[in-house]
Amino acid sequence: MSMATSHNLLYGFEIAFQGTNLLCSFAGVLLGNLIGVLPGVGALSAISMLLPLTYAMHPVSAVMMLAGIFYGAQYGGAIGAILLNLPLHPPHAVTCLDGYPMAKAGRGGAALGITMIASFFAASVGIVVMIFASPLLTAFALKFSSAEMFSIMLLGLLTGATMSRGSPLKGIAMTLFGVLCGIVGADLSTGTFRFTFGIPELIQGVELVPVAMGLFGVAEFLNNINKLTVDSKGARVNVSEMLPNRTEVKQAFWPMVRGTLVGTFFGAMPGTGPAITTFVAYALERKVSKTPEKFGTGMIAGIAAPEASTHAKVQIDFIPTLSLGVPGDAVMALILGALIVQGIAPGPGLINSHPDIFWGLIASFWIGNVILIILNVPFIGIWLKLLRIPFRFLFPLAMFFIAVGVFMTQNSFFGIWELLAFGSLGAIFSSLGFSVAPVLLGLVLGPMLEDNFRRALLIANGDMSVFVRRPISCVFIMICGALLLGVTVSTLKKWQRSKRQAGRNRMQAQSAD
Amino acid sequence: MGTRAFFDKDLCGGILIIAIGATAAWAGVNYRIGTIRHMGPGFFPVAVGLAMVFVGTLMAASSLRTSIIGRTGDSKLTKASLPDFRGTACLVSGLILFVVCGKILGLLPATFAIVFVSALGDRSNSIKNATILAIAGCVVAVVVFWWGLDIQLPLFNGWSSTL
Numbered sequence: 001m002s003m004a005t006s007h008n009l010l011y012g013f014e015i016a017f018q019g020t021n022l023l024c025s026f027a028g029v030l031l032g033n034l035i036g037v038l039p040g041v042g043a044l045s046a047i048s049m050l051l052p053l054t055y056a057m058h059p060v061s062a063v064m065m066l067a068g069i070f071y072g073a074q075y076g077g078a079i080g081a082i083l084l085n086l087p088l089h090p091p092h093a094v095t096c097l098d099g100y101p102m103a104k105a106g107r108g109g110a111a112l113g114i115t116m117i118a119s120f121f122a123a124s125v126g127i128v129v130m131i132f133a134s135p136l137l138t139a140f141a142l143k144f145s146s147a148e149m150f151s152i153m154l155l156g157l158l159t160g161a162t163m164s165r166g167s168p169l170k171g172i173a174m175t176l177f178g179v180l181c182g183i184v185g186a187d188l189s190t191g192t193f194r195f196t197f198g199i200p201e202l203i204q205g206v207e208l209v210p211v212a213m214g215l216f217g218v219a220e221f222l223n224n225i226n227k228l229t230v231d232s233k234g235a236r237v238n239v240s241e242m243l244p245n246r247t248e249v250k251q252a253f254w255p256m257v258r259g260t261l262v263g264t265f266f267g268a269m270p271g272t273g274p275a276i277t278t279f280v281a282y283a284l285e286r287k288v289s290k291t292p293e294k295f296g297t298g299m300i301a302g303i304a305a306p307e308a309s310t311h312a313k314v315q316i317d318f319i320p321t322l323s324l325g326v327p328g329d330a331v332m333a334l335i336l337g338a339l340i341v342q343g344i345a346p347g348p349g350l351i352n353s354h355p356d357i358f359w360g361l362i363a364s365f366w367i368g369n370v371i372l373i374i375l376n377v378p379f380i381g382i383w384l385k386l387l388r389i390p391f392r393f394l395f396p397l398a399m400f401f402i403a404v405g406v407f408m409t410q411n412s413f414f415g416i417w418e419l420l421a422f423g424s425l426g427a428i429f430s431s432l433g434f435s436v437a438p439v440l441l442g443l444v445l446g447p448m449l450e451d452n453f454r455r456a457l458l459i460a461n462g463d464m465s466v467f468v469r470r471p472i473s474c475v476f477i478m479i480c481g482a483l484l485l486g487v488t489v490s491t492l493k494k495w496q497r498s499k500r501q502a503g504r505n506r507m508q509a510q511s512a513d
Numbered sequence: 514m515g516t517r518a519f520f521d522k523d524l525c526g527g528i529l530i531i532a533i534g535a536t537a538a539w540a541g542v543n544y545r546i547g548t549i550r551h552m553g554p555g556f557f558p559v560a561v562g563l564a565m566v567f568v569g570t571l572m573a574a575s576s577l578r579t580s581i582i583g584r585t586g587d588s589k590l591t592k593a594s595l596p597d598f599r600g601t602a603c604l605v606s607g608l609i610l611f612v613v614c615g616k617i618l619g620l621l622p623a624t625f626a627i628v629f630v631s632a633l634g635d636r637s638n639s640i641k642n643a644t645i646l647a648i649a650g651c652v653v654a655v656v657v658f659w660w661g662l663d664i665q666l667p668l669f670n671g672w673s674s675t676l
Contacts, residue, residue, distance in 0.1 A: 053662070167523075169568060169571055169572050169575070170526065170572065172568050173526070173530045173565065173568045173569065173572065176530075176534070176561055176564055176565045176568065177530070177533065177565070179561050180533070180534075180537050180558070180561050180562070180565070183537075183557060183558050183561070187544075187554035189554075190553070190554050192544055192545075192553075192554040194540075194541075194544055194554055194555075194558060195537070195540065195558070218604065218608075221600075221604060222596040222600065222601055222604055223596055225596070225597050225600030225601075225604065225634050225635060226597040226599065226600050226634075226635060226636050227597060391635075392632070392635040392637055392638050392642075393632075393638075393642070393646060395631065395635075396607075396627075396628045396629075396631040396632035396634075396638075396643070396646050396647075396650070397628060397646060397649065397650055397653070399604065399607060399608070399627055399628070399631045400611075400624055400627050400628050400631075400650045400653075400654070403608060403611045403623075403627055404624075404654070404658055404664070407615070407664075407666065408658075408662070408664060408665075411665045413612045413615060413616060416608055416611060416612050417612070419608065420605065420608050420609070423604075423608075424605070427596050427601070428529075429526075431594045431595050431596065432522050432525055432526040432529070433522045433523070433526065433594075434526060450557045453557070454552050454556075454557075457549060457550065457552065458550070458551070458552075461550055462548065462549040462550030462551075464549065491575075495575075
């Protein structure tokens with residue numbers, strides 16, 4: 001480790017250990033864990049619900065708290081997945097497969113312990129990668145002109161759209177819808193009001209918080225109400241059981257390392273969500289295992305690998321978010337949005353102009369992860385009680401929190417109407433099979449995308465070839481093209497297969513006649 | 514089956530996306546498109562709108578194609594995939610009541626209204642449950658938001674700001 005890096009890291013710890021910052025980190029982890037445990041509330045809704053709390057804070061404390069909420073909520077989701085078989089949080093859907101059988105076999109505590117160890121290990125690796133990769137990437141990115149910025153944002157949006165759950169076409173449609181929402185308001189260069197419908201509040205643009213809470217809070221409740229049934233039987237865990245035994249640790253070690261590598265790899269690709277990462281990590285474990293048929297019956301590898309991969313992934317996700325200003329997924333888009341609200345311009349200049357945010361955040365990741373472990377040993381009993389709170393008692397209070405939170409961001413009731421609009425839209429979209437997370441990505445990246453696009457073409461005198469003439473930009477555009485091609489080919493293949501299947505079915509039907 | 518199938522999800526989704534995109538593109542034309550060298554404010558909306566029309570068309574087309582092949586019930590928009598009517602009505606009116614009560618009466622009535630009405634959206638919640646939840650919400654409103662976070666909304670309009 002070079003002198004400069006260790007100096008920076010020490011500086012980071014100095015900031016993170018400051019009273020308020022430490023308190024914010026702690027509060028973030030605690031609140032995130034608390035909310036993440038609740039059935040029907042994911043990491044995204046946890047962050048968007050608590051986002052307004054950070055507005056009055058210093059930017060450093062705010063970001064630390066948000067990061068704490070995020071991994072607190074993420075860990076909280078694993079508890080529900082393992083102990084109650086609740087696949088409500090997409091990244092943990094895979095963890096249910098082997099976590100719940102373990103819980104039924106009375107080893108739920110050990111499964112949670114392994115989850116904690118795996119996530120701490122993976123996060124630590126991710127943090128180290130982040131420490132070394134981010135300054136490099138920044139040095140590289142500082143040479144970027146608007147053409148490169150446009151291309152990399154396009155790539156981020158496209159991967160986010162095609163790699164999220166569901167059909168790639170729907171993902172692209174949702175991203176475009178998000179970009180469209182980002183257009184609302186006064187045009188940056190000419191001041192023309194676009195899509196404001198004569199409403200003065202919309203001149204500032206669509207607010208991030210109501211959109212996020214509408215899409216991930218209200219829409220979720222609309223879809224879950226009178227439908228979500230939670231079976232909370234069989235969840236009993238003692239603190240003493242949380243320590244996995246020696247063979248379990250041994251079994252978990254290599255899967256944990258492999259999961260971390262998978263997460264690191266996917267983290268380096270902007271736009272891939274944590275859910276796909278966990279699926280790949282799980283599939284890899286099954287492939288390398290000597291007993292692939294045992295997966296799904298409580299294999300510890302089936303918990304360690306996906307949990308490690310998602311924690312490494314989210315850690316690495318911070319690299320493009322902080323060093324390029326290109327968020328990897330919807331959660332990062334929210335954190336980036338919070339920075340923008342704080343008046344901090346994201347982009348390649350962030351690490352140099354705000355070293356306190358970057359290095360303080362890195363140090364707070366470690367502190368936060370330690371807090372998470374310390375917190376969860378004595379609190380597991382409380383989390384279990386929270387898990388048993390029925391959804392029907394939770395969502396009315398959550399609705400109130402959302403409404404008050406939206407009100408407090410602007411001290412006006414206008415946001416509630418936005419909340420209502422995006423909540424209804426989100427419910428409609430998800431009942432049509434769309435996954436709404438890319439909307440947020442589009443909303444945050446859209447304005448930057450347009451700005452860089454227009455600036456690049458202004459500088460290049462309207463010559464569209466600027467995006468492929470500049471080598472770095474050309475590489476990004478080529479990856480975009482390859483991605484689109486890959487998606488098209490795989491979709492066509494799927495069609496072909498279903499057509500053949502249908503043909504076979506018809507033949508069978510005929511022969512039956 | 515049990516539930517009646519209404520429409521194909523992809524077809525409906527595609528048409529919805531086409532409609533949104535076309536509206537945006539049409540509105541964008543009125544904002545002055547400009548030239549590629551000096552783009553007007555309408556350029557980007559038109560481009561995004563047209564892209565949405567394109568994607569929506571692909572979605573709708575793929576649904577028509579696969580509907581000839583024949584697909585499982587999963588792709589159909591059924592009653593089970595739509596939000597529950599009572600729940601939706603209660604959550605939506607809860608939010609509207611929050612705004613109305615908040616503007617006219619103050620924080621506490623607004624809190625009570627949104628929690629109480631939302632709670633009634635769940636068929637298994639009784640009036641008593643909803644009342645208890647609403648009172649709990651009011652306690653949180655006073656302690657956390659009014660006392661702790663200094664929300665810019667009086668507990669009751671008129672008198673509480675000096676309490």
